[in-house]
Amino acid sequence: MSLIVQKFGGTSVATSEKIMGAARKAIRAQQQGHQVVMVVSAMGKQTDVLVDLARQITEQPPAREMDMLLSTGEQVSVALMAMAIHALGGQAVSLTGGQIGIKTDSSHTKARIQSISSERMRKHLDDGHIVIAAGFQGVDDDYNITTLGRGGSDTTAVALAAVLRADSCEIYTDVDGVFTTDPRIVPSARKMERVSHDEMLELASLGAGVMHSRSIEFGKKFDVPIHVRNSASFSDEPGSIIGNLPESSDRAVSGCALTKNEARISLTGVPDKPGTMHRIFSRLATVNIAVDMIVQNIGAAGVADIAFTVLETDLPAALKTVGEAARELGGEVSHDANLSKVSVVGLGMATQTGVADRMFRALADARVNIQAISTSQIKISALVERAQGMEALRAVHDEFELEKPPQSRASFGDGATKVERPSPVDVVSRLQRMEDLTIDDIRLDQTQGRITISQLPDSPGIAAEIFEAVAAESLLVDMIVQGAGRDGLANLSFTVPRDAVLQAVGVAMDAADRLGCGPVSSDATIAILSVFGVGIRTHVGVGARMFKALSEAGINVEMINTSEVRVNVVVAADKGEAGLKALRTAFADVMG
Structure with missing residues (x-):
């Protein structure tokens, strides 16, 4: 029955x-x-x-x-x-x-x-x-x-x-x-x-x-x-x-959402060396604060800038905790509580190009300024002023014509009514400590390179112009990270397949010349370490455990982006294998 x-x-x-x-x-x-x-x-x-x-x-x-x-x-x-x-x-x-x-x-x-x-x-x-x-x-x-x-x-x-x-x-x-x-x-x-x-x-x-x-x-x-x-x-x-x-x-995008009450905490001038991220995020995990967007861009002159978002209700406790870390590490702490996050989501993003540039152009046309960007395999999020949040949501919903039914449907087969379920023995074993963290996979990707454009003007349309140029060259972008730099200028980094790095650098340099910003830097041989699991963000200690393992292995984190099911970190190419080993050891007790 x-x-x-x-x-x-x-x-x-x-x-x-x-x-x-x-x-x-x-x-x-x-x-x-x-x-x-x-x-x-x-x-x-x-x-x-x-x-x-x-x-x-x-x-x-x-x-x-x-x-x-x-x-x-x-x-x-x-x-x-x-x-x-x-x-x-x-x-x-x-x-x-x-x-x-x-x-x-x-x-x-x-x-x-x-x-x-x-x-x-x-x-x-x-x-x-x-x-x-x-x-x-x-x-x-x-x-x-x-x-x-x-x-x-x-x-x-x-x-x-x-x-x-x-x-x-x-x-x-x-x-x-x-x-x-x-x-x-x-x-x-x-x-x-x-x-x-x-x-x-x-x-x-x-x-x-x-x-x-x-x-x-x-x-x-x-x-x-x-x-x-x-x-x-x-x-x-x-x-x-x-x-x-x-x-x-x-269909590349299936839905969009607005997180209304976001707050951003920024640390500028912290040491760009192994252990910095662990000292910050282990403290936040201890006080059970869930961190959302983590934006760390490429460091320079031995220091880096890190920003992340929390729910506004968690801001006072987060500021106190981060302040303690900053006093140990050096650097300055600032925050902005008047922000919202608009995001587009869809499984089709993993294989289709052109989503980012369309989203950023829609925001630019609505005169919405992007203050930070973070992506995952199936999500792009942009941090905006709270007063512009609803207008930003309407703009991206209209851009991807989400009010219209898709022209083609997924092939459901028997999956429309049933899915293949785990065996009874497997279910019993997995139900022990049901909500404990389970890591499904840890991977090393050595197929991508990184491009960074520095000192971008803080005004609407910048990200749109850059990624429209990237899309015109049919370049498949994976990670996108934009964080607020110093003196009101932003830094933007993105990754592309290694064999497309030179082409992407050319596109970035042309865009930088038009926009009056730069310089443009690149690294064709980065390593991306990814931890996959269900509910990674709600288990507040995942990031701290990752950063601790990499710190103890003497590996510096160069870039980060996060989602519900995946955390990506960029490290130096020659540290990839060591990083993979360190993470697999660190999560051995919760590997599914």
Whole structure:
């Protein structure tokens, strides 16, 4: 018998009428021959009400007691949902996270799942019950109640689907599915029929609020197909399917997103030598601050400039931590809290040229100045002034005509309804410490070279002009890193295949002459070390572990860029093999 996990968010169970509607959906699915597990969030704004009550008592409530308090919201919902199903003639049993057997670590208010027992759920399902699970919560080894943090009910649902090897996981919410961007900002945004796990990971981390990134990490790691559907709809409209395939096989960009409240911290004049990055980012990992865009460009005269972004809410703690590192290393610290990040995402970027220049031209035509650039294999992000963020998002959405359905679709085959799942033995082994970091691969790329243009004017259109010239020569660009230099001037570096370096240098020198900047430097024999894994950004110690391993091997990091599933660092060509060995040793305990 097939098994479906259905998750209902707070807006989907905000009233007794909506609870009854959700109960009917579950009963209908059971009548169609499925075993059903429901995961339910707290009703409406109940969690906010509980948080406010705690703040009325004390401004700094103990984290353990906050978990005890907040977990009651879901317990109310599951009990009411069970009553609704019984009232409609069905059979149901409600279970808290602890009763199910969801074991977590002891990080109160932001716990990670370590294991889930399926025995009790299986028994109730086999007895004909609909199992109603409280989302967002679990227990640690000492049976303290823990909560999973933002998006915790999504995480619970996909994790249960993985453990139970469910045929699908349905996420019911107040929107119709996953859109090409936020329709509240861009009214022409289109609902996508499908989106890949990798694309959704990037979009979720960038602020696409329909799903939280941790739940997508589970979906990718355990091959769980996720259906995002509108709880108000009584039809079988599938909404959007998040799975192993993208919507289109030939479209370079599938979606775009805006992260509104970014803050940038810059360190200028730090030593350009092994160990510098480790001393900075190990401190940030210690205080559990997730770093987003990391921009380090090529150093000069023995010093380098490093910049990175954090959420604005993390800025005070990050500044304090970075200030301590700067006092040890030398250099100056500055920051800007009035920024947003606009990004385009798509699997097709890995093989298609011309995406960067189109994005940068769209921003230039909208008079949006780019303050920093970072790329991954399937994402390009640009840091802009917050006041221009929404206009930037609209500009890139229009440029890539995301409001239009793709002309061709990916070839789904049986993948439209099923994906190849891990064997039962493999699933059991992988479910031990479910949310622990897993590194899938570590690679060395010695096929690329680097070009750097220094002292670029800080004005709209600069990046567009450079990469339009690059695209005109049909050069395939991999990494792009632009960071703020000194005296208001920027440095921009990018990588191309080694056999195209001389051609790219010529293009860069012509552009530098037109723009009145430079000099242009290059290195045709760089080495790029890449660490691949699911949820690399949310595991805050990954960068620190990388930088420590390279530092101890005496290897200097020359450039960096990051994404949800990959961290790239550029090192000297003759250090590539040693760097690969150092990283494989450093991550040996978490290699998948």
